[in-house]
Amino acid sequence: MDFEFPEEIVSFREKVREFAEREFTPELARKFDREEKYPDELKDRVIREKLVDPSDPWKTLVAIEELCRHDPGLGISATVPFFGEEVLLLFGSDEQKKKYLEKVNNGEAMMGLAVTEPGGGSDVAGIKTNAKDMGDHYLVNGSKMFITNGGIADYLVMLVRTSEPDEKRHHGLSTFLVETGWEGFKANKLVGKLGVRATNTAELQITNMKVPKENLIGEEGKGFYYIMTFFNISRVFVAAQGLGIAQGILDRSVRFVNEMSHEDEGYNREQIQFHLADIATRVEAARNLTYKAASFLFQFKPDPMITSMAKAYASEAAVFASEKAMEITGLFGLTSDLERYFRDAKITEIWEGTSEVERLIISRMLRKAQAGEQ
Ligand SMILES: Cc1cc2nc3c(=O)[nH]c(=O)nc-3n(C[C@H](O)[C@H](O)[C@H](O)COP(=O)(O)OP(=O)(O)OC[C@H]3O[C@@H](n4cnc5c(N)ncnc54)[C@H](O)[C@@H]3O)c2cc1C
Structure with a gap:
């Protein structure tokens, strides 16, 4: 067992991070959030720089995670132009793929x-x-x-x-x-x-x-089966959205506590440290589940139970982190970019199957496996 990514993915993650730090400015994120406008040019740049490459699922997963870490609204917008293409890729005819997928993949x-x-x-x-x-x-x-x-x-x-x-x-x-x-x-x-x-x-x-x-x-x-197969893929990517959002909130919370604790001893109190530790632990657990689900999927051995666990857990980690961050940062959180993370985190618990639906799948799989053993 190796918990490290290969060098190629590590340097790709660096490249995505540099892009996000350069392009996802707080001003831009606030503008598109306020105007409820799709960031078309940003999406074009993400595709042009090959930060999301549907033919390379690990890179796509890492890109979603890193971009959502820097801003969920922009990150999801920039990585969603291919949404649904797996259905065509897996079940479409050669003619359909040629006619439609080529154009989608090149932006x-x-x-x-x-x-x-x-x-x-x-x-x-x-x-x-x-x-x-x-x-x-x-x-x-x-x-x-x-x-x-x-x-x-x-x-x-x-x-x-x-x-x-x-x-x-x-x-x-x-x-x-x-x-x-x-x-x-x-x-x-x-x-x-x-x-x-x-x-x-x-x-x-x-x-x-x-x-x-x-x-x-x-x-x-056969449409129902095709859509369920698709959800078993897309849920892994939603888990990566949740993971990225939770990590982004953790980054901001730790930075805030470090900066404030120099001036205000109150930020060193135990309750604040516990909140940071709880967010960080969930981020790490979400990371492990997400990468495990992805590893099975990308080796063409998807495990729907692990996938649903990853999707439910990572999205709930994002929502948990967003709530704890508000407790840690108070007025600052309510009036800073954390406010947007707080609102953005919630959707990951809803789309591609709500947390309740994921739990139903997990239980069904557990019972099926046990019944099969008998
Ligand atoms: C911003 C946004 C973007 C979206 N994008 C897309 C998209 O691109 N394509 C698309 O097709 N859909 C999309 N959706 C829809 C999304 O997938 C649904 O909102 C989601 O599947 C839940 O469906 P619902 O909102 O109708 O809630 P309902 O299905 O009506 O559920 C309501 C509540 O009941 C619970 N519930 C439902 N059934 C059960 C059950 N059997 N047992 C226990 N609890 C249950 C749910 O968990 C939920 O809490 C999007 C939604 C949003 C908000």
Whole structure:
């Protein structure tokens, strides 16, 4: 067992850190948060400098962690243009990959993934957006909610119902590659989110949208499995978001206590030291779980239980750190960049499966493993 990354990743992390220190200024982070604007140019620079390279998952994971450490809103925005592409990569045809993925990977186009609906996100099998088979195309009607990149993406992987559910509710779902320029597609940007305000989030209205047959991804009726496979990948990257945010909060909290303790003895008191120690311990535990889940996944042996543990734990570590940081820093925290981290941390507990959903998966896996042993 080796807890060190190879030299190539260590120097890559340095490169990402230097980029973030140079480009993610507090002024810029505050501006995009306040204006709720997607940082398009920053995203272009991240892609141009190859800081996020979908063909290298370890580098992508490290980049997400480091960029979120320096600012969650900018970090997530800059690393999300490829969101959903794994579905195409794993289950799409060669033609689909050639037509769409090349443009996404070189930064010419942006992707997203549309699963959640106004009726709920956790119950994926309960989606209502439906597609009617019209012979040479499908006719799609319905709506989607809280879709990241929804108002700016060129392409979306969309989960739809192509046949009525039988005894299993998750049967009859399919994934389509949808072009957002098609007639019948409408996106309304959502404003006033609690956090990650630099990211673009939209609700989608789909009215009689024609989807060519060749834009069905994989097999009809297999959409639920494709999306679950995707979540087993994306949850590892959300764990990296949580880890990065928690580390960023720790950095700021330690710096604050060190600086203040010279002038005010109060910052040396035990309670403050305990808070720092508790945040640091969670960051370290989150790091180990995240890298373990990633290690399994990147060797093509994903472990859904470890993945869900990593996702739930790292996101909760970020939220825990954000709350303790407020106790440590008081008025300073409420009026500094920590305030933004406090708001931004929460989303990691929600998207790609809430903490409750992750716990259900963990328990299911535990029980399945035990039943299998008998
Ligand atoms: C900023 C933002 C960006 C997002 N981006 C995307 C995106 O790009 N694509 C996309 O498809 N979705 C996206 N989402 C949606 C996100 O994935 C959902 O919010 C999430 O899955 C939870 O769904 P929900 O909000 O509908 O809550 P619900 O599913 O209605 O859940 C409400 C509460 O009930 C709990 N709960 C639900 N079911 C159970 C259960 N069986 N047992 C115990 N507790 C349960 C949940 O944990 C939660 O606390 C985004 C959301 C946000 C806020």
